Structure formats: structure tokens, C-alpha cells
Amino acid sequence: MEISDIIIAGDTPGVEWRLPVFRFKGTKPEAPRTYIQAALHANELPGTALLHFLLEKLRQADAEGAILGDITVIPQANPIGSAQSHFGELQGRFDLGSRTNFNRDFPLISLGERDGLLEDLDRYSAADRLKRQLLHVALGAELVLDLHCDDEGLQYAYIDEAFWPEATDLAAALDMKAVFLSDGESSAFEEAVAHAWKNEDEGRKKTTLPGRLSVTVELRGTRDVCPELARKDAEGVWQFLLARGVVAGARPDLPVFAGKAVPLDNIEMIRAPQAGAILFHRDIGESVKAGDLLATILANPGTPDGALGVRAPQDGLIVTRVSTRFARRRSDLMKIACAEPSRAERKPGTLEA
Structure with missing residues (x-):
């Protein structure tokens, strides 16, 4: 195993960011090369915990000569976001300098333009230099896992339709409850x-x-950071690496993926009709019917007509829910995976900003 640092110069004098990178050299050139990163949204830490335990397994495999394909791991992919705290709250999703999402605005290039990502880096802000460095490393692999989590959520993933259904092995290995088949129209990593x-x-x-x-693997919710879940998920990734021939060992007999796999157009984004306190009536993992009461918004508490009901537009599975209990008008409350397309208009690309 080799550990090195990617150094990102800051946008002000005397500041720099160091990004530890763990590399394992494979013994079979034909084996798939793998890249795994976590905490690109710096406050989403289940993936960092997973990689802590996965790296234990990889170090042991390396000592036994069982690493077949090159593996690169970055457990904390966003030191810039990790340092952003506002009144005691970690602000890891957006770059406070540019107000852009750390998982948006990655360069959309062809594979042949990979080396150009590192040219004239001084022209770019620290956040953009970070994005270009991460993308450059990832494009040296064939298997790329970007580990995130939701607010409150089931285990699920965003997978481009170009990889489906081959990617059912990953969904099964990580015991995912849902897969959102993305359209490849965004600039996310x-x-x-x-x-x-x-x-x-x-x-x-x-x-x-x-x-x-x-x-993009969504490892449940932001509070689901504990040794038991991290070890379980690390074992799931390990089983995936075995199944793809990245590490040596008996190929696992993975279960059939039994969750929902739906295109993004079939995701109902449930939004608050008005601002107010949120009273949830249904939880993640529950199946709902059209018309079921999902939440009540206390828009004008104490008045006879001050409570507004939010109902399911169609049948589906509640995959995510916000952890806050106050909503702004039109803010997201839930994602529901459905069998039919939503009637709500959706722009191509990601579901959220």
C-alpha cells in the first residue's frame, strides 16, 4: 500500500489542503481498476466510516498478495468542505466561496482529454482544482464508487442506465432497497x-x-454512522470487489437484487406547500398508496385552518425524508419511488440542487 497526498493550494495566502490517497497495486493487469471516494459532501460520513473498515481488509489482502486490480481509495474527498463551519454547523455540501455544490460542475470531457484536467491548475479556484484532481484520478479506473448519504434514507443508489442491469451485483452486495436510474444529464461526479x-x-x-x-451510493442517512453499519457496508463492497475480480477469493453467490429500480422521472419529489413545522405521518421504508397522508405542515399553528396536509400523488416506496422539522415553502420533504412517471415537470439531471 502506498499513501500520498494531493495538495490543493488555497485561494488565500498561507492556506493549502491535503488530500490523503491510498493506493494498492494489483498483480493482474487485466483485472478491473477501482476508485472509491467518500465525503465529497463533507458532512456525509457513512462512506468515510465504511472506507476505514474496508481499508483494513485491503491492507490484509495486500499483505497476502490478493489485490488483483489496482485500487485507489480517498476516504475524505473534500478537505475544503470539512473546514467550513458556520455557527457550529458543518457546511459540507456547498462551497461557501462560490456557493456551488461540491458535487456539481465537474468538467464534462472525453476520456482522451483526461490529462488536460491538470493543465494550468492555477487558473481555477481551490474547489475547482479539487474537482479536476478527483476526476483525473477516477478516470484511471473502470469501477468508480462515490459514497454519499441522504438526510434520512434507505440504502439506495443513482446509477446511469448505461450500467444497468449489470450493476445489480453492487445493489445486491450492499443490500440496496432502491436504485434510481439516472439520465446522465448532470455535471455530478x-x-x-x-x-x-x-x-x-x-x-x-x-x-x-x-x-x-x-x-453514487447513498448509504442511508447522515446519522447512520456507527461501527456496525460501517462494517456491514464494508463487507458489502468487499463482496462486490470479489464478484468483479478486483480481489482474489471465492466468487460470492450474491442474492438477486430485490429492490425497486426506477428512472428519475418516476421519483415523486414531495414538497411543502407552505412554510411551517413538519409533522410526518409516514417514515422511510413504508409503502404508500395514492392519497395517503404523508405529513402535516403547521403553516399557522393554533388557527382552525392552519394545518395543511401533504398527500401521496401515487403509490410508491418512501426512500428518503428530510431530518429537519421546519420547511420553507416548496422545500423538499420526501422522495418516493413509483411505478409510474410523476406528473410534475422535471428538468434533466439531478433531483436536487
């Missing part, structure tokens, strides 16, 4: 990786990418 692969051949965009995978 995992879609920027897929974009480069799809445009590898000049003039011909690929629609399927066998043997490759770039995925």
Missing part, C-alpha cells in the same frame, strides 16, 4: 466520469458501458 467514458470514441457516443461502473 459520477455522471462526469460516465460522460468521459461514453465519449471515449470521437464522433460516437456509447450508450452501454460493459465492464465499467460509475455510481
Whole structure:
């Protein structure tokens, strides 16, 4: 195992960020190369805990000569966000300097333009230098896992349709309850990786990418950080690496993925009709019917008509829920995975900002 640092110069004098990178050299050049990162949204830490325990397993495998394909791991991919605290609250999702999401605005390039990501880095802000460095490392692999979590949520993932259904092995290994089949129309990290692969051949965009995978894994919610879950998830990733031939060992007999796999157009984004305190009536993991009461918003507490009901627009599975108990008007409350497309208009790309 080799540990090195990517150094990101700050945007003010005397500041720099150090990004530890763990690398394991494989013994079989034909084995898939793997890249795994966590905490790109710096306050989403279940993936960091997972990688702590996965790295234990990888170090042991390395000592036994069982690493077949090159593996690169970055347990905390965003030191800039980790240092952003506002009145005691970690602000890890957005760069406070540019007000952009740390998981948006990755360069959309072809694979042949990979080396250009590191040219003239001084032209870019620290956040953009971080993004370009991460993307450059990831594009040296065939399997890319970006570990995130939701607010309150089930285990699920965003997977480009170009990787489905081949990616059912990852969904099964991590016991996912749902998969959102994305359209590849955003500039998020995992879609920027897929974009480069799809445009590898000049003039011909690929629609399927066998043997490759770039995925955003949502490891439940922000509070689901504990040794038991981290070890369980690390074992799930380990089983996936075994199944793909990245590490040596008996190929696991993975269960059939039994969760929901739905396109983003089938996700109902439940939003608050008015501002107010949130009283949830239904929890993540519950199946609901059209018309079921999901939440009550206390828009004008104490008045006869001050409570507004929020109901399910169609049948589906509640995959996520916000952890806050106060809503602004039109703020997100839940994501529900449904069998039919939502009637709400959706722009291409990500579900949230």
C-alpha cells in the first residue's frame, strides 16, 4: 500500500489542503481498476466510516498478495468542505466561496482529454482544482464508487442506465432497497466520469458501458454512522470487489437484487406547500398508496385552518425524508419511488440542487 497526498493550494495566502490517497497495486493487469471516494459532501460520513473498515481488509489482502486490480481509495474527498463551519454547523455540501455544490460542475470531457484536467491548475479556484484532481484520478479506473448519504434514507443508489442491469451485483452486495436510474444529464461526479467514458470514441457516443461502473451510493442517512453499519457496508463492497475480480477469493453467490429500480422521472419529489413545522405521518421504508397522508405542515399553528396536509400523488416506496422539522415553502420533504412517471415537470439531471 502506498499513501500520498494531493495538495490543493488555497485561494488565500498561507492556506493549502491535503488530500490523503491510498493506493494498492494489483498483480493482474487485466483485472478491473477501482476508485472509491467518500465525503465529497463533507458532512456525509457513512462512506468515510465504511472506507476505514474496508481499508483494513485491503491492507490484509495486500499483505497476502490478493489485490488483483489496482485500487485507489480517498476516504475524505473534500478537505475544503470539512473546514467550513458556520455557527457550529458543518457546511459540507456547498462551497461557501462560490456557493456551488461540491458535487456539481465537474468538467464534462472525453476520456482522451483526461490529462488536460491538470493543465494550468492555477487558473481555477481551490474547489475547482479539487474537482479536476478527483476526476483525473477516477478516470484511471473502470469501477468508480462515490459514497454519499441522504438526510434520512434507505440504502439506495443513482446509477446511469448505461450500467444497468449489470450493476445489480453492487445493489445486491450492499443490500440496496432502491436504485434510481439516472439520465446522465448532470455535471455530478459520477455522471462526469460516465460522460468521459461514453465519449471515449470521437464522433460516437456509447450508450452501454460493459465492464465499467460509475455510481453514487447513498448509504442511508447522515446519522447512520456507527461501527456496525460501517462494517456491514464494508463487507458489502468487499463482496462486490470479489464478484468483479478486483480481489482474489471465492466468487460470492450474491442474492438477486430485490429492490425497486426506477428512472428519475418516476421519483415523486414531495414538497411543502407552505412554510411551517413538519409533522410526518409516514417514515422511510413504508409503502404508500395514492392519497395517503404523508405529513402535516403547521403553516399557522393554533388557527382552525392552519394545518395543511401533504398527500401521496401515487403509490410508491418512501426512500428518503428530510431530518429537519421546519420547511420553507416548496422545500423538499420526501422522495418516493413509483411505478409510474410523476406528473410534475422535471428538468434533466439531478433531483436536487
